[in-house]
Amino acid sequence: MADFLSDTSAPAHAHVLRALESANALGNVRSYGDDALTHEVGVLLERVFGTSSLKFWLVACGTAANALALSSLCSPLEAILCHPQAHIYCDERNAVEFYTGGARLTPLHGCPPEAVSAEVLRRHLALVDRTFVHEAPPRVLSLSMLGENGTCYTKAQLRELCAIASQNGLFVHIDGARIANALAQPENGWSSAAELVDAGVDVLTLGLTKTGAMGCEIIVLFNEACSRFPDLRARAKRAGLMPPKMRYLAAQAVAMLENDLWLDLAAQANRMAADLVAATVTIGPETSSRVGLEVDLAFGRSATGLPAGNEVFLRMPVRLGDFLRNCIPRILFYPWQAGDIALTPQSKPDLGEPLACYRFVCSWSTRADEVQYLCEKVEEWRKLC
Amino acid sequence: MADFLSDTSAPAHAHVLRALESANALGNVRSYGDDALTHEVGVLLERVFGTSSLKFWLVACGTAANALALSSLCSPLEAILCHPQAHIYCDERNAVEFYTGGARLTPLHGCPPEAVSAEVLRRHLALVDRTFVHEAPPRVLSLSMLGENGTCYTKAQLRELCAIASQNGLFVHIDGARIANALAQPENGWSSAAELVDAGVDVLTLGLTKTGAMGCEIIVLFNEACSRFPDLRARAKRAGLMPPKMRYLAAQAVAMLENDLWLDLAAQANRMAADLVAATVTIGPETSSRVGLEVDLAFGRSATGLPAGNEVFLRMPVRLGDFLRNCIPRILFYPWQAGDIALTPQSKPDLGEPLACYRFVCSWSTRADEVQYLCEKVEEWRKLC
Amino acid sequence: MADFLSDTSAPAHAHVLRALESANALGNVRSYGDDALTHEVGVLLERVFGTSSLKFWLVACGTAANALALSSLCSPLEAILCHPQAHIYCDERNAVEFYTGGARLTPLHGCPPEAVSAEVLRRHLALVDRTFVHEAPPRVLSLSMLGENGTCYTKAQLRELCAIASQNGLFVHIDGARIANALAQPENGWSSAAELVDAGVDVLTLGLTKTGAMGCEIIVLFNEACSRFPDLRARAKRAGLMPPKMRYLAAQAVAMLENDLWLDLAAQANRMAADLVAATVTIGPETSSRVGLEVDLAFGRSATGLPAGNEVFLRMPVRLGDFLRNCIPRILFYPWQAGDIALTPQSKPDLGEPLACYRFVCSWSTRADEVQYLCEKVEEWRKLC
């Protein structure tokens, strides 16, 4: 079997398990985060982000981490701006409305499928009248890295968005479920996590679960946003996100951050994704004339054509998609829909072949032979055609 | 050091760690609870409760488990009845109000410190007028086992409370943070968890964290309450309580429930508590005349005088409390306040010696030498007097 | 018919109707409170309270006014203290939880039925640990004037409660549904509304509906609480409590406050209540020996034995209650239950006659002949006995 369903299907890395055992061997420790391991997370985060002006909270699940982080930044009378395909908007079952007590989540329509555009953001903010009590003023801009459909903001892009946000009194929050993958792909142009803070990010939910932990996300508040920490902590308690044996979340975080394991695992997943693309994508002058053979990188392409992280969105003939889905041993992957964007089977005008988009996700545990098996099957299809 | 602060200070049992490793060795599995281990939890629960008419949800933290369970039973227009010292009322930072969207949490004043009394409940319900739109009608009775101040409902007591609740259209919810300790103490009169269902309990939050897991509570819905499961699941998703790698919660649950490990570990903790009481409590005709020597079991006494579980509430001279607190090596424990009940230092009228109440909690990992050290120190004090 | 059900059964005073007509004659005016009448309310309030350090908001209904006011003072992570029989606790269907987004409403158990006692408040606050994240710290003390069961705080009492609140970082809110009645009864010792501010009240919901308006309550913020006004206004908009044609609320307020109409109408209602008491209450040495004849002022007695406002709570033989209820023409009134306080029919130990408590409310429109008719019927009963 070759499993490309999601990086959440992957197990935890061995170092994480070992860290849990070590944490256990400590015997009795104080509850609710008042312990040495939780303290160590703070030390590591300061190193990772190159600043001691930060506060953090450990959460076992990404949805909770995002919504809790946002609730400490935005009152129920205000609004949060995001991309129309943002995970917090599409896949978290009103979690943000729940945690914030009813803040508005406003999708920035008009953005391209890959990212929030500075132009759309500016146009939206230009229409905001903060003296007009009838509408909820925006307080937060929430972005994703990896972004919608597998893309990554460049430093220049993020800096520009943060600058616009700041000029308009908005906090910038990053949903970093796959932040490690974004940082670990050199083509994206980020050389360290510290650059996120430099760019102007106020709050990050640093995801480690998809990267290789069992279940561990870290809300990190930077600079001025640190003042929200007491409120965040009380909200965490209220939401049942202050587990008594906090050390086991801390142990995971330490294992992942120590020696850059999080970046190494992400780089490994990215390499598998790159290999998958290299062997399957065929769009080019010499192949485009052969009906039914085209495989295209629909989204998430970095500057040189490689995927920006560990997600690969392939547009291909529906017949090929069906062929792969029916292979024995099985190949697992999901069809992909990017919001309003029509990615359902459609006729390619010139060739008459219905196409569709599919998502293949690689994780730290994806094996070369899984990628190879998929590529062989694509090759097999090509010969059949 | 001897640590009696809380059973949440304890590490996880070795079987739990081993179960996590086995779960990890499975490689890729489907996310969000659609996996074999989560399925196995269901099988084990059916055995434990002697019924297949149940549904369950795994949660990493007790506060979230209680509040989520209650939110699936009670609308924001209704009320939940509980003991004035209930954990959900006193120690969960408005979690119930948050999860339910603003339901009322109504303390049943007039109850004794140990438990909800049938008489107070009946008197409260007699005043409810469900046609009166101005007041929030009660929908749930939430009880704790171990109860407030370390006590345990008898079968007869629980059956009576459930009967009253049922006659009045109320669900019965049990906060079972220490349910294993309650069931594992033979003097409490419970011979199996199945008897809880027989008694009429609708929903139980079965706590395993304090018993020996890393962080694992199970919401179990029985019989008619099962119809609330789809709502519960959607609420769990919304609250970020549907972790992608659910298998690691399931693995803990399986390890604890298999071969009755949860009951064995609870029995072990209870034994330590019993030993602690046996060696320290001195109230009796021969000792009561000696000023400063009395140590009394303030709460949580079962029929024969032993503690009902793993919590020991000792009332003793403040001078003795201070002596113990200042021992080297250290003895860790908390002073105890039971709500409105005056347990702060007070003069015992006949003797003039200020007394106070302290809580000593034993866990599965409490060692005999910790208990012995404490007892020796009490003995040492006695000689000093 | 004689109607003592509630002062909310009364119509509006003629001046109020006339004010609505004048407001209507203004033709087009700006919406949402940006009009001359709304401005005039502010001028009148400054005169009434003797300070220009105030902000206000007009609301059509008391429940909304109380809950909205409290929501601008107390976050969902905090608590509001009140009397166990407070209207906001017993009769407003979780409105406070709704408006605050889930703040805790904490009844101060141990208070006498008439009022919040300084001693109980102090004892409660002494147990609060603001560093303990697990419990919701109190932020507001909410009192009622007229209070629970028709009573009125004296200046000394209110000053003491405000001082305790202030020392503990709590705002003081007054539910003033019948504040005019409280102020208009000279025996209560208040000579002006300004004295409420002097005593330390931060926020008042000044009720005018029961006093003689159609539907008009005014939230008034004083001194430091004024800083909450922008938040209050946005919350009002969000709750649909910013009616476009605000002028009609303002017109009512102006009519009531101008020339002290509110106090005159309240004094008139109070007089009827006093007459009712004078003619029916018989407890005294000469009558107490006659079984079945006793009528007692159960609550709300001011220093000299007169009622503190316009509510009369009579304890009398159940047989007399039934007799009055069955008169033709009808006499309308409610039986009364003061929370946990046993006021249901009970045997008077010495006489063996079951007694009960009933509430008779007089309004500005209660006529002398209604009171007289009731009194005659009581007299008739006495002769029958």
Add this chain to the structure above:
Amino acid sequence: MADFLSDTSAPAHAHVLRALESANALGNVRSYGDDALTHEVGVLLERVFGTSSLKFWLVACGTAANALALSSLCSPLEAILCHPQAHIYCDERNAVEFYTGGARLTPLHGCPPEAVSAEVLRRHLALVDRTFVHEAPPRVLSLSMLGENGTCYTKAQLRELCAIASQNGLFVHIDGARIANALAQPENGWSSAAELVDAGVDVLTLGLTKTGAMGCEIIVLFNEACSRFPDLRARAKRAGLMPPKMRYLAAQAVAMLENDLWLDLAAQANRMAADLVAATVTIGPETSSRVGLEVDLAFGRSATGLPAGNEVFLRMPVRLGDFLRNCIPRILFYPWQAGDIALTPQSKPDLGEPLACYRFVCSWSTRADEVQYLCEKVEEWRKLC
């Protein structure tokens, strides 16, 4: 002065005032809607809608009426679909999120500025997967009549939208702030309010405030939606939308519905709007060649070119807009922005003249001389050019 700011600037009609006086003359009546006038509203509504299968609730303010109505139809785990320029989405400060406890309000992007299109709705619903717990399934479609930008759904359009909604398990709610204007314009093709029910509407918030009341909106539940009434009533109480002296809301409703006053007043407002358009709109072959003279009906045009109700959206040269705004005596009106739609000053490509859109609203009290004055000023401008 000529005031076209909003129909909420208008006073109440004389019949409404007279009805309040009559209601007042009734003396004491029972509170909270248990009175004859409130009962009469029900009788009138049954006549208006041609069905006795309805339930209703009176509310003083439209924002509260819409949000309360929606909260009784949609759980916090679900979503409400609406037009991106819907009043509930743009101008009610998160009221829907507040009342529903955090339901999602989903704008249907891709709709034309005038209305929700059946095609966009179908496409949106085709992507919904009700088994997918991660996303909030839609439960309500909320439409406006008069719609966004002054338009009106035809019977065929509404029937089609209701059919799609019903097939997908959605309730249809109408924000009827200007429903009378929609029904009273014959060109819109509606001959009675009963046809709304026939078309499949489940819940209507029938607005009477803008039509001529002081402050009165009626939530009407039809057919199956009637089952939500007890919940609606309890929610109304909780929100403080159950005023004790309900009769004064009922009196307004009776005055407006009796003898079709609501439709007569709306027709009167519509006539003024039609006159305004007739005298100002100049777009046609003979005028379009004259730079700076064009006045266009930007939105809300019915089949024959008349406005669909009482709102007139004129697109005209910015210089003309400025000229009108600076007239003495003053002409009052707002510039208009339709969401993302660029209506800010822009160059008309062929003529080089910057244009903008402005809204002129007529009410029942708009006088012919106000309209005439505006028209004369436009004419004056034309001569100046």
